[in-house]
Each structure stands twice: as C-alpha cells, then as structure tokens.
Amino acid sequence: MALESRFLAGVVAGVIAGMAKDLSDLVSFYLFRLSTTRFLDFSAFLIFGHKPRTIVETTFAIAAQIGWSAALAVFFCFLVPLIGRRNYLLKSTFFGVAAWFTIYAVLALHKVHGLYGFSLSSCVSNIFGAILFGLVLGLVSQRLLPCDRASI
Amino acid sequence: MAWAIDDRFTKGMIAGTVAGLVLAAENLSSYYLFHFTKRRALDFASILIYGHTPHGLWESLFAELAVFVFTAVLGIIFAFLVPGITSKNYLLKGWMFSVFLWFSIYVIGTLYKTPIISKIDLPTAASNFISTSIFGVVLAYVLRLLDKRTERRPAR
8 A cells, every 4th residue: 555645654654663663672671671771761861851750751752752763764765766675675674773873873972961871782672673663664664655666 | 575786775785894894804903913003993883882992792793783884874875976976986986985984083073072083093093094995995896896797787
C-alpha cells in the first residue's frame, strides 16, 4: 500500500520504527539491565534538563522521542530518490547507525549534561536500537513510499 | 532480495570501509609498532562515545567499529561527490577530500575544546596526516575500481 505523500510515508514509518526502537530499549533497560540511559531519557534531558520525574514527563519525553524518529524517517524518505532503492534495507539500517553516531558526536562535542560518556553496555544497547530502527524504517517505508521513477 | 554493488551508496560504503581498514592497519602499526603517534583513530571515537579513552579490549573494538561507520559515511559522501567533480585525477581528489576532512576534524575538536583532539603533538599530527592521506587515496582507488565494474550499466 503506497501512500501519495513521501512526507506522510516517512512519518508513518518513523513512528512505527521509533516505537520498535523504544520497545527494544525498554526491554534492554528494565529486563536485561544492559542500558543505563533510555532513549526517552535523551529527549527528557534535552527538554527538561533532567531525567523524567513523573509519568506525565515520561509520556511527554516518549512523544518527543517518537516525533524525533518520525523526523529522521522523513529525512530518509526524501533521501531515497538520491540514493536509490537498491539494497534498500542495508541503506536504511546504515542510516540508523550513522544517525546514532552523529547524535553521540554532537552530544559529546557540546558535553551535554547526562548525555555524554556512556558505558559499553549502554552503547551496545543503543546501537542495537539504532539497527532495529533502521531495519523497521526500511521494511515499512519500502511498502509505503510512492514508486515513482526517480526513486527506483 | 537482490544484492548488487551497482549504486553509488553501496559502492561508497564499501570503498569507505575498505579504506577504513587500511587506515586502521596503518594507524595501529604507527601506534604499537613504530611508537610514532600517541593517539589512535579509535581514541577519538572513544572520547565521543565513552567520554574517555577506551578501557579494555571490548571498548576498543566497539570504538573501532564506530570508526568504520564514520569512514563508510565518508565513503558514501565522496561517492556522491564524484559525479559532480568528475573522476579525472581521482586519486588527487580523494586525497584532497580526506585531508580537508582531517583538518576539519581538528578544527571542530579545537573549537569545542574536546579532550585529546584539541591538544596534539607534531608526531601525532604528522602520523594522522599520513593516515588520512592513505585513506583518501585508497578510498578513491577502490571506488574507481567498483565504478569501472559497473561503468557500462546505468548509474543508480
């Protein structure tokens, strides 16, 4: 089912991929205790300046986090006509991993309080989330993107 | 799902990763064998990821993986630049691209006062310059090889 709008396809794919990423992140945080900083903590630090303290703050941080995922996915969907659809899942997965490293680098350069200097287990958990985000983004957007000649 | 190396993204990613491997080999031998450089490329990645130089083998390996992601991204950017700047004197262009990035990374590291990136001695700077020069030349060479393989097919 292809959507008419590339933007809308990106938003839908991004929301679904963001939810998959957050789910894996929460499992890693609460069940396996791998990660020490949840993805929602990233957005909470950037919005409130601290980890979420109430359920309302947590919900708001998750919403912001999903919104960010949607924005990334929209960006990817507009990249598709440029990079082509060959090896599509490889491209979307690599996009997720590259976004992960870029976000780490920007936060580290600005030494953002609470979001700088992670443990190895947190990094492994986060990169797994980034790979999952890229894969789901690829799988969903592949079906939703309009199949115009420019993007084949 | 068909797996083909005939689009610029995939070719750039492969060229960047191969050049990253050569960069790592040169950089690590300069550090461990010749004791020329005091900083490995993975130390720079470690600072950005952990906030300190790596403690132990696993942190080092993960940081090296991040370096490969970075070199693959650079490979993709260069692959998309080539149709615009043409492949004439491609080795020179690859070298120039890489050296420009090397200097840009130093500038950004210094501007943001990032530990270890902002304070580098001459042997380390010279070693990094050699590493990035090799990276740029290998990147352009591998990309040209991959381009030649698919030259008769339409670009995607």
